[in-house]
Amino acid sequence: MRILITGGAGFIGSHLCDRLLADGHEVMAIDNLITGSTRNIEHLAGHERFRFIKHDVTEYIYVEGPLDAVLHLASLPSPVDYLNEPIKTLKVGALGTHKALGLARAKGARFLLASTSEVYGDPAVHPQSESYWGHVNPVGPRGVYDESKRFAEALTMAYHRTHGLQTRIVRIFNTYGPRMRLDDGRVVPNFVKQALLGEPLTVFDDGLRTRSFCYYSDLVEGICRLLRSDEVEPVNLGNPHEMTILDFARLIIRLSGSRSEIRFVTPNDQRTADDPNRRCPDITKAQRVLGWQPEVPVELGLRHTIAWFRDRLG
Ligand code: NAD
Ligand code: UDP
16 A cells, blocks of 8 residues: 555554565555654654655655555644744644545545544543443633544545545554653653652652553554454554553653652643543444454563663763
């Protein structure tokens, strides 16, 4: 297949490039590098089936030749990034998704949207299954990301229903691994960097909020299965191993052999406004439709991630 990946120089996008190239496909990555980096794809320079195009996908996307699939990952998914760039976040979710869908339609390509567990907001149902419609504050600070993805899902379904476009929607739950930006502000880079530098781990508020962390390779496998499947409705992909952020901090300290302490802090910006209290995917549908479930235990995934960050920090 000839596949285009928006956000292809980002954390997940670059791993998808690697996987799809390894599977024998031709891959084009489009990225404006706002949060991504060419460092994530530098090893692919000169690869005969890979091409990188620097471009903002909120503008018209021109691609020569046929395309079999468009995977739309461009977004600003870290709370620090989307709180700093709320309008760009809304634009990439709305205008960027529109351009990517238009391209897929023009080429007769299959379209896959990278959506998020944030569409469930601060969920009133636990664990979250795809049938839950969510609990989102549209005018809160997180609303810019959540609503951009909800709009993107609605637009994707509208293209499917109106134009018969072959569409797929993956709702990604917290995913981590090598190539996350050291300063992207999400909890994994923050805690791992702090642990390796011997700094206190900044646990927000009481640390009792929960998340469920999925290793990138499991997610990439799930996305590839979804792309090949016939499932048009959204599918959750994530690791149902739920833990409190406090326990997660303790685990990272232990696995990295760090002597860091835990420091409870209340951020004085808007980072914890509407911060979901609990999050855990119900992956029954992914198991049934894709025969997928995560294989990498969190301890193993974290060991690989810590080793990668250690290397990066020198
Ligand atoms: P990332 O920031 O590493 O990747 C996003 C990429 O999109 C970056 O390379 C960025 O430069 C690019 N981008 C942003 N706006 C753009 C624009 N206007 N034009 C072109 N490129 C643009 O983050 P990630 O974690 O790899 O996320 C990838 C996708 O997965 C995103 O759509 C995100 O919403 C989704 N997702 C990720 C997680 C997670 O835990 N990592 C969870 C839920 C959803
Ligand atoms: N968090 C924290 N300390 C940090 C960064 C994040 O306690 O230094 C918390 C944050 O409040 C949230 C959870 O960790 O409850 C996950 O945050 P992240 O930014 O990784 O992603 P989210 O799941 O909120 O999108």
